Every structure is written in C-alpha cells, then in structure tokens.
Amino acid sequence: MSVRVDPAGNLVGRYEGERDGPPLLIGSHLDSVRDAGRYDGPLGIMLGVECVAALHAEERRMSFPIEVYAFGDEEGSRFPAAMLTSRAVAGTLDPATLDLRDAAGISLEDALALNGLSVSGFASARHGAALAYLEAHIEQGPVLEAEALGVGTVTGIAAQLRYAITVTGRAGHAGTTSMALRRDALSAAAAMISKAEEVARAGDADLVATVGSIEVYPGAANVVPGEVRFTLDVRAASDAGRDAAALTIRSGFEAIARERGVRYICRLLQDLPASPCDPALMALMDAAIDDAGVSPFRLVSGAGHDAMILASLCPTAMLFIRCEGGISHNPAERVSANDCEIALRVMRGFIDKLGATVRD
Ligand code: HGY
C-alpha cells in the first residue's frame, strides 16, 4: 500500500484497484481510553491491513481502490470532543468547535502544530466519494459470547449525548460550617449522579447513563467542596429515547440544584444521532458470515464507532467480534485468535461480494 498521514493526522494505507474511482474504506481508531484494552480500535485496523495483504499475496486487485484508515481520535480522551479525525474525513467537522484545550491547557492547534498539522488543515482532510465504509470491532458487550458466536452483523449504532456539568456551591470549613448552612457542591453532585442512575435503571434495556469522570474543588479533606465538574453520557437505541431520558435527568438536576441552593450549568459536548448500517451491506455481511460457516446473527451497538460518522459520507457496514466476558475499556479486554481468523475470512468474503455488486 502507499501510506500517508492525512491533514487530520489519520494514518492511511491505499491499495490501488483495477480502476480508479470511489474506494472502499476499511478502518477503525488507533487511540484508546485511559487504561484501556488493546483491541478496541487497533484490531479493526489490523484486520483491514490483513485483507489487503491477502489480496496482495494472491496478486489480486479489486475493481475499486481500498483505503485502510487508522483514525487518530475516536475516544475523545485528550480533548473534550470525540471522533474529531473521522469527522474531518467525513467533512462534518465544524471548525468553530475546535478551540479545544487538553487537561494541561495545551490547545488542539498547538498539539497539531507539534506534528506539522493545523486546525485549518483538518478541514482539508475531507474525503471525496467513497464506495462504502467497513469497520470490524470487538463487540464490547456479552451478546456474541452468550450466543456462542465468534462474529455478528451490526444493525446500527446507538444514539448518544455527552454533557459537561458544573455544580457551584460555596467552599467552607469542614469543622465550623453547620450542615444547615452548607451549599456542598459534591453532595449535590452525588444526588444528581444517583438521579441519573435511577432514571436509566427505570428505562428500557437499551437506555444507559454514565458519569465517568468527576473533579472536586478545592479537593481538600477539611473543606466543604465549592465546585464539582462531572461528565454525563446518555445513550439509547433511538434518538427519541435518548432525548427523553436526557431531558428527565437534566430536569432532575435542576430540581436538586434548587433544593440545595447550588448553581448548575450543563454544556453539551457531543450529540451523536443513532446510525443505522446499510441494509444491502448487512445482507452481504450475513452472506459472508454464512459462507465462513457461522450462523448469521444481527445485533445493535451500544458503543459509538467511527462508522456513525462515516455514515454521512457513504454506506457503512460493521462486523462485531466476540470479546471475553464482553469486557472492554479495560486491560482485561480479550479476543481469541480463532475469532479473528473467522473475522478476516468474513471481511474478505464481504469484499468479494461487494466487488461482485460493483462489477455488475
Ligand atoms: O464511547 C464509546 O462508545 C466509544 O468507545 N468511543
């Protein structure tokens, strides 16, 4: 493959086809969450490379080019925004939202400049027409393991909203501030976090709400916390289900803030609508799974993926791979070599079936 780093910092390998034209994009992300496993993201990239390696070994070319993408920022672990680099490729990045700083106060602009890139360059990473986007990814859930299947066809990706919440009370002396006079930001935040869990537990099975990070100021054992900042992540299979739950949770937060005499600010960090996979590509995936000797099985993704961003550029298909105990975002993340071999066989079958549809 010819290899390049695109203006958004993505690593791209290109394998020419018999003809030029819109390429098949295969990829996933290189970045991870803090203290992560080793397969969430990189496995999909490596399987893409293996698909091309197999074609090359057989001295075959498809009628279309293939581009393997290693996206640079899917998790949003460093800057308070996620999927930045696949958005750049899909052309859906709003440059006005890129005035971002990491926890050390380093701006995205400066971080890019250190790598010879620029925010304005992000916009030029937009990809032209693409035939389709294929992403293989660990399931990050328990369904395939429960079904005793190594792989499955993804039907779509859940809708998600992500917020930054700031609760401001009044810092005070832990020994002299009576309970009645306190405006304890952390006690208020704790009530809010319990409220978010209560709403999600009462909802349908696909509804989840997570507070994954929290910061307490000033953060001293003998000071009543004056300010707390935490994140809220709300997801559901449908946009309507997600929005209704988020509204209930935020109304609950406002009531708690009033009762406890604290100020509450909620800033939207990310709004990702539910993203269905392409029905025709799902049928090709099912057929490729069947050819690989596995019973075709379809499942939805609760996790977000770059595929939901690429869906605005081209039809998307995802293949899930069983992971042990459904564990992910955790160093205990595991896949079996055998399941990866099956996934490679399925992806190659999918590519050949796609080739047959393009040729006709
Ligand atoms: O948050 C997610 O679902 C993905 O891991 N970025």
Ligand code: MN
């Ligand atoms: Mn992840």
Ligand code: MN
């Ligand atoms: Mn991932």
